[in-house]
Amino acid sequence: MSEVLVLAETTAAGVRKPSLELLTAARALGEPAAVVFGAADDAVVAQLGEYGATKVYTVDAPGAGEYLSLPKAEAVVQIAQASSPVAILATSSPEGKDVAARVAVRLDSGIITDAVSVALDGGAVVGTQSVFAGRWLARSQVVRGPAVVTMRPNATSAEPAPASAAVESVSVAVSEGAKGAKVTSREAKVSTGRPELTDAALVVAGGRGVGSQEGFAVIETTADALGAAVGASRTVTDQHWAPHELQVGQTGKTVAPSLYLAAGISGAIQHRAGMQSSKTIVVVNKDAKAPLFQIADFGVVGDLHKVLPALVDEVGKRKG
Ligand SMILES: Cc1cc2nc3c(=O)[nH]c(=O)nc-3n(C[C@H](O)[C@H](O)[C@H](O)COP(=O)(O)OP(=O)(O)OC[C@H]3O[C@@H](n4cnc5c(N)ncnc54)[C@H](O)[C@@H]3O)c2cc1C
Structure with missing residues (x-):
């Protein structure tokens, strides 16, 4: 079976959930082989193996961290040229897409971005994209080269399939051409202490309908009571009541948590495109005819400024 290269993203807490989803999706195409930039400790290798990686390429590229995505693209190209994979999968993050595009150009391969699933059809890789705010599914077949595919986080769920992962260290010399853009400083993002929106199991x-920036605080308080991530509609982020990075929807983030609690959100198609795959959807809206109720598992018709504080009180009592 051919290898499928999966560009794995790791943090101090381990392998990121979108990368575990990629390993799961890769199993439909061939044998998943993870590519990790930098050293991979035993815990990372074990986690990659738990989700089906039979091989872990650890890329040792001295100084690569000082430059933008080009050294990573060069490393992936070198691994692909040596291993002839059937496909190369990356997350649809800004960096994932940047690396994937450069890899596709250098390998003269077809690329599919923002796929929600991948499959093999007669030996060729087919990627499915959800388009026009989720109203249509477009299937495209890659007809040249190892298929390069970026996949949307949360499009599939990460399912374990334990394998024993062999580690192969790959040395890459960063070319002069890859040193065109240098990282001059890094500033750690101030942590809110809340889960990452796209990785979270619960989202509020x-x-x-929150009415103002001050009114948005009730969303944060509810999220904190439940240990959830905070999300917002585009109306809220456009008015700067919440940061843009919290926007859920067609032009924001795609989430698929176990629980999505939407308060004061009408349910425009562009918002639904980013959350309709959530397992359980709870809607709080004072208008019983709000379209989001159509896809809700549970709904409360009422003023969110009364319903959410009552919920927080109840959660507090039960935590006791
Ligand atoms: C190209 C394009 C891309 C877009 N991308 C996105 C996107 O990624 N994400 C996104 O969200 N939108 C997106 N939009 C915007 C989208 O069309 C809607 O305008 C937006 O989602 C509406 O946001 P909302 O539900 O917060 O506001 P509204 O539609 O105004 O709804 C507010 C709701 O709050 C309810 N309400 C009011 N007061 C209360 C209260 N006290 N208690 C309870 N309920 C109350 C009202 O009944 C109403 O249903 C996009 C639009 C376009 C054209």
Whole structure:
């Protein structure tokens, strides 16, 4: 079976959930082989193996961290040229897409971005994209080269399939051409202490119904009571009631948590595109005819400024 290269993203806490989803999706195409930039400790290798990686390439490229995505693209190209994979999968993050595009150009391969699933059809890789705010699915077949595919986080769920992962260290010399853009400083993002929106199991999201920036605080308080991430509609982020990075939807983030609690959000198609795959959807809206109720598992018709504080009180009592 051919290898499928999976560009794995890691943090101090281990392998990121979108990368575990990629390993799961890769199993439909061939044998997943993870590519990790820098050293991979035993815990990372074990986690990659738990989700089906039979091989872990650890890329040792001295100084690569000082430059943008080019050294990573060069490393992936070198591994692909040596291993002839059937496909190369990356997360649809800004960096994932940047690396994937450069890899596709250098390998003269077809690329599919923002796929929600991948499959083999007669030996060729087919990627499915959800387009026009989720109203249509477009299937495309890659007809040249190892298929390069970036996949949307949360499009599939990460399912374990334990394998024993062999580690192979790859040395890459960063070319002069890859040193065109240098990282001059790094500033750690101030942590809110809340889970990352795209990785979270629980999300509490607020819309225009919160009424103001101050009104958005009830969304944060509810999220904190439940240990959830905070999300928002575009109306809220456009008005700067919440940061843009919290926007859920067609032009924001795609989430698929176990629980999505939407308060004061009407349910425009562009918002639904980013959350409709959530396992359980709870809607709080004072208008019983709000379209989001159509896809809700549970709904409360009422003023969110009364319903959410009552929920927080109840959660507090039960935590006791
Ligand atoms: C190209 C394009 C891309 C877009 N991308 C996105 C996207 O990624 N994400 C996104 O969210 N939108 C996106 N939009 C915007 C989208 O069309 C809607 O305008 C937006 O989602 C509406 O946000 P909202 O539900 O917060 O506001 P509204 O539609 O105004 O709804 C507010 C809701 O709050 C309810 N409400 C009011 N007060 C209360 C209260 N006290 N208690 C309870 N309920 C209350 C109202 O009944 C209403 O249903 C996009 C639009 C376009 C054209």
